[in-house]
Amino acid sequence: MKVLVTGATGFVGQRIASRLREAGFDLRIASRLPQRLAGADDAVALPGADAPQEAFLALMPDVTHVVHCAALNNDRGAGEADLRTVNATLTGRLAQAAAKRSEGRFIYLSSVRAVVGADFSGTIDEATPPAPQCAYGRSKREGEIAMLEAFETARRVGATALRLPPVYGEGVKGNLHGLMRLAATGLPLPAAALTAVRSLVSHDAVAGAVTHLLARPTPPRPTYVLADASPVALSEIIAAFRRGYGRPARLLPMPAWPFRLLATLSGRQASWQALVATQICDPSLLASEGWMPETDTLGRLEDLARQAG
Structure with a gap:
């Protein structure tokens, strides 16, 4: 069983890749920074959002699941157009290829910013109506929608977004x-x-959630909110x-x-x-599973x- 992990050279993606290897999964690593992948086994460059669809399909041979960690974060001063290109358009293109060629899950690392702004006070769970308040949050919400639409169009189940608080x-x-x-x-x-x-979440807990969702027999729900217990x-x-x-x-x-x-x-x-x-x-939904x-x-x-x- 092979898992395509994008963004595996990043802060969270690196930990996820390590945990999946420990769990016995074979990996294919895709990165927007292929120079960081020198010497890695089964490592490929992640196509840009404007690449032909064949470039995304070429990532999928032998791939069962996709874990999409690659993103443009909100701490780099990126503009809204760049955030949308990386976090929404690229996600949609990758999800379309996965829905067509892979057989298993597509896990997208999203953010609570896809749901609420930084000044929101209250509890966030899977039923919280999405109301992003910043360019980063809007781009992550658009990525969630693009992923789910790609799988719905292909009449597939198995796509899910993990909404993360600060990691x-x-x-x-x-x-x-x-x-x-x-x-x-x-x-x-x-x-x-x-x-x-x-609420915070450790990168180990995120990696554990990804591993859990790939290993369990039943398909995931469309979204999960992650957090530490308290x-x-x-x-x-x-x-x-x-x-x-x-x-x-x-x-x-x-x-x-x-x-x-x-x-x-x-x-x-x-x-x-x-x-x-x-x-x-509130992480109780995934904890109940x-x-x-x-x-x-x-x-x-x-x-x-x-x-x-």
């Missing part, structure tokens, strides 16, 4: 990397401004990182209003609203900082 692990990027850098400074921080609660407060995240670095927490009992006022005066209200938003992802979410988020974050330090 952590070795090589973490984005806002969590920024929090790690802030924690490493040891600067005192206002605890009252860091009370928002967030959400954590931003103050707890900072404190965990600082324990890992061997530093005191230094979270001071300062009120939040001066920081809210400063954000208002500097025109950064949106950033403030994103900082104080509580976003809880046998997947095991991470239960020690703070311990894993502490270990991550310890390794980085």
Whole structure:
């Protein structure tokens, strides 16, 4: 049984590829950066979104399943057109080829940004109506639609999107990397401004979910929301990182209003609203189907900082 993994040189894709190998799957690796694949077995270049369909079909010989991790993320300053090209058009083209030539699952790594904006407060599950608020979120939602339409047109089942909250692990990027850098400074921080609660997911848990969905006999549902078992407060995240670095927490009992006022005066209200938003992802659907979410988020974050330090 062979699995085509796109984006396998990336942060999450690399961990997924490793877990699938450990589980006994044969892999074909496709990357938009083929220079990173030198020496890898069964490694191919991932066609661009404007490539002929034959180029995508050429990826599929002997492939049973596809795990599509390749994406343009929202931390690189990409414009909306580029995000749509990579995250939506490319996904649709790959899904069309998979629906025609492969026999098994198509797993697309999506994001909770396909459903809600950064300033949303509440619980996110599979029934949350999609209302993306940024170019990245819109592109991921369009990718989900393109994938599902490709399989529906081919009268196939087996396509699913995994909606992920911020992902952590070795090589973490984005806002969590920024929090790690802030924690490493040891600067005192206002605890009252860091009370928002967030769901996170470890890249090991994502890899475990992919492996689980490929191994189980019944087809997946169209979407799943992933997260660790328990959400954590931003103050707890900072404190965990600082324990890992061997530093005191230094979270001071300062009120939040001066920081809210400063954000208002500097025109950064949106950033403030994103900082104080509580976003809880409910992973109970996939957990009810046998997947095991991470239960020690703070311990894993502490270990991550310890390794980085």
